[in-house]
Amino acid sequence: MTEQRILTAEEMAKTMREVSVAEFFEKNRHLLGYENTTKALITIVKELVDNSLDAADEAGILPEIKVQIKEVGPDRFRISNEDNGPGVVAEKVPLAFGSLLYGSKFHRLRQSRGTQGIGVSGAILFSQLTTGKHAKITSSTGKAIHEFEIGIDVAKNQPHVFSQKEAKNPDKWHGIRIEMEAEGRYIEGKQSVAEYLKQTAIANPHAKIIYDGPNGKITFDRALKEIPKQPKEIRPHPYGIELGIFRRMVSGTKARNVVGFMTSEFSRVGKGSAEQICKLAKIEFSRKPQNLGPDETERLHKAMQMVKLIAPPTDVLSPMGEHVITEGLKKELKAEFFVAVTRPPAVYRGNPFQVEVGLAYGGELAEQDTAQLFRFANKVPLLYHQSDCATTSAATDVSWRAYGLSQSGGGLPQGPVAILVHFASVWVPFTSEGKQAIAEYPEIVKEIKLALQDAGRKLSHFINQRKRTQAQAMRRQIFERYIPVVAEALAKLTGKDEKIILKKFEDIVKRKAEILAQEQEAKEGEKGVEDVGEVIGESKVIEKEKGSEEE
């Protein structure tokens, strides 16, 4: 009797899991981007769009994404997203979108967009929790079109398929369309769906995004036809591994001894280094990793940090590139000047990362405003917690005045300028689970600063050049304004023909104005020989031979 009641460990884990899926979501809304209704709407769009972009990029397709948001009731919206990606085969659709595969990307060290939450399934779960409705998913790989109505069985963390239809596909459409209804609050402004999509468009100029929102339709056109290079997956480097993850790796490894575990699961650890680590940790080479006690694991982890190792490979990242950044900015900002700087890859705590920045200046950017800061982590816009972000502290740390911008007391520069910072890494060190701000590792802040300074120098060339041309034009304008009056006066004084005099002056302006303007500029640098004071203060004093003034 009693035997039957005893649950196996596996069953126990299962029950725990059954409870936890819904509970996990409820308790961790704030970690997953659903803490309030405004943000929830942005998060849903974000999960859908990120998913579409990743899928298209991986399949080598130029993405075209249609996002639609419709108000269907008070605080209720219908959100749909359609892409032209490779699609998901029919059998895998329910599992891909109807269960929360949380933690599946945990060991995967690769620069990817999808580190933001729990993906599309999370969005579907939120939809289900707030409205009780099923999500509609249409998918095709180019053959038949499959249409599903899906819910998530929260208790089992399993997809619940309510209906499934198949239709012909004469146009050979491929891609995925997801539709769901959710509670939300729709706003415009700095933290909004439209802004998120605009910034996504900046970071992904190879994508075309059509947004049909409650306030009208916006098309973010494609500016480039090159598909970004795919980032490579790497094994973690010992310097960057957290103890918790390390423990999970130890217990999950298939390696039969500690040395083998380290050489096979980490990058830059050879046999020699592995043995050295073991010696330091006082652990025999042949120990089975799974049998290590907690103390031993910790010793091993500590020892890993102490051994000298080569830095991880850095060619695994996929930066946007200077060209893409300038094209992205050009596409969405009506500015006059664009510049981008991609830094060489660097490493923080064993994780390769790369920083790139872009600046847009002038044009229709507002003269009086504080600069806009567009922050991206692995090409995903960060809309919240700007003040906690490494990008912000680096950007405020730069002396923008040196580059011709104004800046007051440790803030962002002021003037018609927009700043883009992209942080690409296999592991983005977010300050919190909200994943909206990058932690201020000195290496990271330094790289961002260097990139911004480099871009700032290029901007200052432009600003100086522009100031010069403006000053020249202004000078010329001044002379041209006075010339008719001077010519008229000279005609009166000399009795000569005014038109002839005017012509002579116009000739000399053409020939001389620029040269003289430059000469003048050079002179302005020096100070006058003597401060001549009130009467003809600005004239330059020259000494005259005595007696020559008498006629």
Add this chain to the structure above:
Amino acid sequence: MKEEKKKLEGMGEKILKDVEKGENPNIDIPLRTLSNVKYDEKSGMLTIGDKSAKRYFFNVAHAKKFTQTMMVAAFAKELVDEGIHTSLRDAFYALKRTFPNSNENTFDEQSESDPIIVDIEVALDILREQLHLSADVRGRVVGDVVIEDRGDSVDWSKLGSGGWSIPSNVEEIKFKKVKADFILVIEKNAAFERLHEDKFWQKHKCILLTTQGQAARGVRRLIQLLSTEYKLPVYVMTDIDSYGLYIYSVIKRGSISLSHVSDRLGTPNAKFLGLTMDDIEKYGLQKFTIKAEETDIKRAQELMNYEWFKSPEWQRQLKMLVQKKIKAELEALSGRGLKFMTETYLPEKLKKKEFLD
């Protein structure tokens, strides 16, 4: 051709030549600042130094002033050509307009056009009166003098209580009769009226003149003409304060800002009659003094540094002013009785020849 006309034309021709040669058109203007003013001990007057500044057209800081200078010169040429006289204020209005296709005015204030007129005077070494431009009329005179002004005979002894109002241009005046032993120049109108009413000028055979504040150019020129042509001593009576002393200084030595025309406006033999700091004690005016303000003191210290105030006697006077921090107006004499000035102060001073030089 008249001198002024020739000079104005020459200025225009020079500019045209600059343009033809492809040079930056410029006007050479002697500086009118203290640093370029020299005290000439021989003549006892201020003269302009040899520093000058070039005003260029192709220079953003100069272009507008250059244009204004050309406008004023052309305007003066028209006045001379047509034989019209006008005031500085009229000149300003005649020249004030907006530059085409802009919202910039040729001149915004008269204070912009006045110095340009002086610039041309200095640059061409010419008097603005010769350019038919004159300042406001100020200053009055009485005495046993008959003159001819534009064909009218004017008897300065028969003009009632007001006297003859001195015009800004006295060049064309002819003296028919001058019966006087000296010229008494009074800063204040009130003192002038007092003396006039008391018939001081008849009793003491003098020409009585008030500058009504800082002496206008017409007044200064008139004093110079009378004193040189008729060998009349000139005595100046002003308040004892830095402002009054500078009025005396300008009559005698010429002014800093018009140092280029001192030889035509200065009267180096003019002497200072009073009030002096000593007069305050001597004539019991202590009760009627005024506290000297900071600006008075500062200005007095500046005067002390002027070369032409370096004589021990002047230094002593100014030192007293600075130390005692008091000043006195001519009206202080009335404190001793309305006729005190006419009957006691002036006769005593003149008799003892108590003058400062």
